[in-house]
Amino acid sequence: MPKSLKTFLQFAVFLGLGILIIWWTVRGFTPQQINEIKEAMRQGNYWLLIPAMILGFASHWVRALRWRLLFAPLGYAPKKVNTFFAVMIGYLLNLAVPRLGEVARCGVLSRYEKIPVDRLVGTMIAERAIDLLCLIILLTVTVLVQVDVVGAFVNAYIWVPLSGKFTGVTLATWGIIALGGMLFVVLIAWLLRRFKHTKAGISFHNLLRGIVEGILSVGKLRGKGWFLFYTMLMWFLYFSQVYIAFWCLEETIGLGVKAALSILAFGSIGMIATQGGIGAYQYIVQQILILYGISATIGFAFGWIIWLAQTALMLVLGLGSMAAIPVYNKKHRTDSPDAVNK
Numbered sequence: 650m651p652k653s654l655k656t657f658l659q660f661a662v663f664l665g666l667g668i669l670i671i672w673w674t675v676r677g678f679t680p681q682q683i684n685e686i687k688e689a690m691r692q693g694n695y696w697l698l699i700p701a702m703i704l705g706f707a708s709h710w711v712r713a714l715r716w717r718l719l720f721a722p723l724g725y726a727p728k729k730v731n732t733f734f735a736v737m738i739g740y741l742l743n744l745a746v747p748r749l750g751e752v753a754r755c756g757v758l759s760r761y762e763k764i765p766v767d768r769l770v771g772t773m774i775a776e777r778a779i780d781l782l783c784l785i786i787l788l789t790v791t792v793l794v795q796v797d798v799v800g801a802f803v804n805a806y807i808w809v810p811l812s813g814k815f816t817g818v819t820l821a822t823w824g825i826i827a828l829g830g831m832l833f834v835v836l837i838a839w840l841l842r843r844f845k846h847t848k849a850g851i852s853f854h855n856l857l858r859g860i861v862e863g864i865l866s867v868g869k870l871r872g873k874g875w876f877l878f879y880t881m882l883m884w885f886l887y888f889s890q891v892y893i894a895f896w897c898l899e900e901t902i903g904l905g906v907k908a909a910l911s912i913l914a915f916g917s918i919g920m921i922a923t924q925g926g927i928g929a930y931q932y933i934v935q936q937i938l939i940l941y942g943i944s945a946t947i948g949f950a951f952g953w954i955i956w957l958a959q960t961a962l963m964l965v966l967g968l969g970s971m972a973a974i975p976v977y978n979k980k981h982r983t984d985s986p987d988a989v990n991k
């Protein structure tokens with residue numbers, strides 16, 4: 650299958666799923682409820698989205714600084730601005746094709762900072778693994794501090810669907826799966842050994858080694874304290890965006906820290922479930938806010954408001970980064986002492 654066709658199909662599937670979720674969510678609304686959603690969005694205090702978007706910009710900058718720390722053990726020190734540009738270009742492309750941006754940001758930084766792309770991919774994998782761990786911790790804390798509120802939501806939308814998928818799986822099936830996994834690993838190891846002296850084998854081995862070195866860069870960090878600080882700060886900024894956004898609608902002003910934690914934790918799942926989170930994010934936010942006494946129409950409107958603000962910020966910063974990074978690097982080369990001497 651041509652790569653362009655595969656990319657288009659990925660885009661169509663994830664976007665189609667998001668649109669389907671939107672249709673499924675609004676199909677039960679009466680004309681009166683639709684009018685309530687429009688009225689809520691019309692009367693929203695959107696000036697408060699400005700500080701929320703500033704916090705969003707800060708969170709993206711902090712992510713770039715945190716990612717940059719992983720390059721030190723590998724012997725590289727890319728410019729902060731280039732690292733930020735790469736992160737934002739990655740976010741922009743993720744809106745088009747899920748996970749494409751993760752690879753793209755590595756390619757962009759490799760091009761402008763001359764860092765081997767395999768090592769960048771390794772650091773990206775390590776960073777995303779840490780983000781996943783943080784999300785799991787956040788979900789756990791969110792549930793533990795308010796079991797009475799979100800417990801039913803977790804049971805209905807997460808636990809029951811997951812347990813249902815494994816109900817009919819026997820011990821023999823698990824054994825076959827494990828055996829298949831081991832055979833796959835043995836096959837890969839044999840192929841690497843069998844063709845290690847060929848051009849393709851050497852290239853693949855170097856790629857694999859670079860990725861592993863990038864992943865292991867986390868353990869070699871000298872500034873682990875800074876890495877932890879940036880991680881905590883980044884998630885705090887995410888939380889603050891949601892909390893400030895509550896003040897955009899009169900009906901959500903009274904919501905507090907626990908509600909913001911719930912939206913941040915479960916909404917993060919929605920952001921990766923469909924194309925840019927469209928449909929899934931709004932639906933999850935709506936269902937979460939219902940638990941806190943907010944009507945389905947207001948919850949749906951709030952989900953759209955915060956999603957549009959986040960997406961607009963990514964579009965502006967992503968497109969701006971694509972336009973600015975070649976200009977910035979051209980100017981930097983021109984202003985550098987080496988360029989002047991030449």
